[in-house]
Amino acid sequence: xxxxxxxxxxxxxxxxxxxxxxxxxxxxxxxxxxxxxxxxxxxxxxxxxxxxxxxxxxxxxxxxxxxxxxxxxxxxxxxxxxxxxxxxxxxxxxxxxxxxxxxxxxxxxxxxxxxxxxxxxxxxxxxxxxxxxxxxxxxxxxxxxxxxxxxxxxxxxxxxxxxxxxxxxxxxxxxxxxxxxxxxxxxxxxxxxxxxxxxxxxxxxxxxxxxxxxxxxxxxxxxxxxxxxxxxxxxxxxxxxxxxxxxxxxxxxxxxxxxxxxxxxxxxxxxxxxxxxxxxxxxxxxxxxxxxxxxxxxxxxxxxxxxxxxxxxxxxxxxxxxxxxxxxxxxxxxxxxxxxxxxxxxxxxxxxxxxx
Amino acid sequence: xxxxxxxxxxxxxxxxxxxxxxxxxxxxxxxxxxxxxxxxxxxxxxxxxxxxxxxxxxxxxxxxxxxxxxxxxxxxxxxxxxxxxxxxxxxxxxxxxxxxxxxxxxxxxxxxxxxxxxxxxxxxxxxxxxxxxxxxxxxxxxxxxxxxxxxxxxxxxxxxxxxxxxxxxxxxxxxxxxxxxxxxxxxxxxxxxxxxxxxxxxxxxxxxxxxxxxxxxxxxxxxxxxxxxxxxxxxxxxxxxxxxxxxxxxxxxxxxxxxxxxxxxxxxxxxxxxxxxxxxxxxxxxxxxxxxxxxxxxxxxxxxxxxxxxxxxxxxxxxxxxxxxxxxxxxxxxxxxxxxxxxxxxxxxxxxxxxx
Numbered sequence: 001x002x003x004x005x006x007x008x009x010x011x012x013x014x015x016x017x018x019x020x021x022x023x024x025x026x027x028x029x030x031x032x033x034x035x036x037x038x039x040x041x042x043x044x045x046x047x048x049x050x051x052x053x054x055x056x057x058x059x060x061x062x063x064x065x066x067x068x069x070x071x072x073x074x075x076x077x078x079x080x081x082x083x084x085x086x087x088x089x090x091x092x093x094x095x096x097x098x099x100x101x102x103x104x105x106x107x108x109x110x111x112x113x114x115x116x117x118x119x120x121x122x123x124x125x126x127x128x129x130x131x132x133x134x135x136x137x138x139x140x141x142x143x144x145x146x147x148x149x150x151x152x153x154x155x156x157x158x159x160x161x162x163x164x165x166x167x168x169x170x171x172x173x174x175x176x177x178x179x180x181x182x183x184x185x186x187x188x189x190x191x192x193x194x195x196x197x198x199x200x201x202x203x204x205x206x207x208x209x210x211x212x213x214x215x216x217x218x219x220x221x222x223x224x225x226x227x228x229x230x231x232x233x234x235x236x237x238x239x240x241x242x243x244x245x246x247x248x249x250x251x252x253x254x255x256x257x258x259x260x261x262x263x264x265x266x267x268x269x270x271x272x273x274x275x276x277x278x279x280x281x282x283x284x285x286x287x288x289x290x291x292x293x294x295x296x297x298x299x300x301x302x303x304x305x306x307x308x309x310x311x312x313x314x315x316x317x318x319x320x321x322x323x324x325x326x327x328x329x330x331x332x333x334x335x336x337x338x339x340x341x342x343x344x345x346x347x348x349x350x351x352x353x354x355x356x
Numbered sequence: 357x358x359x360x361x362x363x364x365x366x367x368x369x370x371x372x373x374x375x376x377x378x379x380x381x382x383x384x385x386x387x388x389x390x391x392x393x394x395x396x397x398x399x400x401x402x403x404x405x406x407x408x409x410x411x412x413x414x415x416x417x418x419x420x421x422x423x424x425x426x427x428x429x430x431x432x433x434x435x436x437x438x439x440x441x442x443x444x445x446x447x448x449x450x451x452x453x454x455x456x457x458x459x460x461x462x463x464x465x466x467x468x469x470x471x472x473x474x475x476x477x478x479x480x481x482x483x484x485x486x487x488x489x490x491x492x493x494x495x496x497x498x499x500x501x502x503x504x505x506x507x508x509x510x511x512x513x514x515x516x517x518x519x520x521x522x523x524x525x526x527x528x529x530x531x532x533x534x535x536x537x538x539x540x541x542x543x544x545x546x547x548x549x550x551x552x553x554x555x556x557x558x559x560x561x562x563x564x565x566x567x568x569x570x571x572x573x574x575x576x577x578x579x580x581x582x583x584x585x586x587x588x589x590x591x592x593x594x595x596x597x598x599x600x601x602x603x604x605x606x607x608x609x610x611x612x613x614x615x616x617x618x619x620x621x622x623x624x625x626x627x628x629x630x631x632x633x634x635x636x637x638x639x640x641x642x643x644x645x646x647x648x649x650x651x652x653x654x655x656x657x658x659x660x661x662x663x664x665x666x667x668x669x670x671x672x673x674x675x676x677x678x679x680x681x682x683x684x685x686x687x688x689x690x691x692x693x694x695x696x697x698x699x700x701x702x703x704x705x706x707x708x709x710x711x712x
Binding site for chain 2: 216316
């Protein structure tokens with residue numbers, strides 16, 4: 001049975017991406033070679049990575065002056081690379097969840113870290129506001145979407161110091177005002193491709209502003225100068241990511257996918273509000289993530305949690321168990337998740353309510 | 357036309373690996389999900405990474421006390437991770453080529469580096485001997501096979517300090533005496549899987565011997581404690597690597613593949629010696645790589661270089677152009693390259709000789 005894949009990441013990818021990837025694993029075009037067996041210096045791979053960069057640039061409307069990198073190592077490696085390259089004396093961070101907390105911890109190895117605000121007091125179930133960014137900070141770091149807690153910053157904040165964003169779980173879900181950002185990074189395994197590649201978009205003029213010996217593989221300047229080919233990049237994950245970018249352009253780009261995403265999320269949040277069994281963990285509707293919808297059983301129905309998980313599973317729902325930090329349920333509604341999967345989940349919630 | 361794939365890396369993988377990977381990209385077993393869309397915390401992926409570790413352990417005969425890691429970032433990231441974790445005051449390196457030189461450069465950021473010997477004087481066309489390893493070095497680093505220059509250390513050297521080896525291009529090509537090594541690393545993209553994952557085998561007791569703040573993603577201890585699941589690992593490249601490990605076991609393991617590899621290399625080196633047009637760049641037969649056979653036109657036939665490349669290409673040979681540092685030709689004969697490809701290359705060399 002084909003599943004409704006609500007996994008938080010690695011997560012659902014377009015069928016187009018799966019089919020194109022499977023084809024190329026056997027043979028890339030008519031090269032006589034697998035995409036796993038071509039040189040990263042070949043004209044075939046050069047065309048692949050150039051097209052992927054062009055599509056990122058086009059879809060996100062990125063002006064000249066930004067480097068677009070496809071790096072190995074995962075977004076967690078960026079938690080260290082960002083301060084290695086950018087933290088001279090002091091950095092400001094907004095703490096909105098587990099990933100932000102990890103980023104803060106890594107930055108602490110490189111200099112002073114000011115946490116401008118945190119929502120830890122309420123188990124990260126809201127996005128703090130009214131904080132002040134120190135004007136002498138080297139940069140201000142945010143996590144735009146918090147996969148575990150289901151909160152999201154839905155607009156691009158203003159910052160007088162370079163804005164650095166971990167967009168791992170909501171990149172490509174809506175248009176962003178790129179001019180507001182100094183650096184954006186995102187592990188591929190939500191809206192882009194398979195785990196194993198991380199997209200980095202960096203305004204080149206924020207690099208090299210101070211002296212620190214940086215290992216070559218952690219040095220953004222070296223990757224920018226070598227156009228992601230300083231070492232052998234993750235060829236297959238990049239090829240798959242390119243297929244998703246092509247698919248996304250065919251969907252009409254970021255404004256079009258945003259409308260689809262907002263509708264999917266609205267339908268599900270409405271059902272949670274309507275259904276007497278469930279409630280949202282994020283109280284403020286403005287803070288609720290479009291990508292990861294977190295909900296739990298209402299107090300009086302707590303004992304039904306496992307039976308709803310089993311019921312949903314019997315209807316083909318995969319990956320809706322909530323993260324242990326929050327409990328309950330989490331439905332991740334990434335770009336590639338079709339509306340029919342959301343409708344199937346809503347129907348399951350509805351039917352479960354009737355029988356309880 | 358199906359190609360004879362002599363690429364130096366990313367390079368040929370077994371047809372078994374390609375087919376199993378393509379299948380799993382569409383659907384992993386009967387899970388209803390692509391291998392690219394399963395959680396790295398799922399029971400399916402746990403089984404995949406555990407089986408991959410067990411097979412590495414079995415094939416290389418690794419005793420307890422060694423951590424076996426599948427990391428992102430490429431072997432080039434190991435050039436920095438090794439000294440980050442192991443270089444307290446002084447490290448010893450053997451310089452046998454471009455990759456060794458890069459490893460030496462990165463280590464220099466972390467402490468004193470002693471180059472015990474170098475073959476740079478002869479464009480790295482031999483493996484130095486008779487060097488002395490300082491007894492107060494924190495470790496001794498070697499590159500067992502030099503992909504660019506076609507030299508290889510075919511036996512495991514003795515070292516009284518922990519031995520660290522970059523085995524990116526000859527791991528799994530022959531049995532090694534693991535007890536001689538403190539740490540082995542290898543980018544997957546030669547004998548293991550697609551680019552995007554690096555295998556690290558580390559004797560746990562050499563870790564944590566001194567204090568240095570290490571970013572989590574660069575800290576071997578953290579990866580060992582989390583069994584390669586500190587962050588989202590490169591799921592698809594690991595799945596493909598597992599298929600190659602299964603294939604390798606079915607070939608009879610490392611002793612069996614060594615016999616096949618030695619025969620393939622012997623046949624090609626014999627043809628180079630016999631053929632009046634060509635000569636080896638590595639003079640000492642004992643230093644000649646079993647994995648990467650480098651050869652050039654004899655002086656009097658230099659002008660035929662491009663026409664041999666075209667001739668070989670017309671016979672379906674891919675990737676035999678030598679690296680720019682050496683020129684001429686390079687035929688990489690990794691585990692998955694069938695003997696028939698070597699015989700086809702030899703026939704092409706033979707036919708080209710007759711017509712010139």
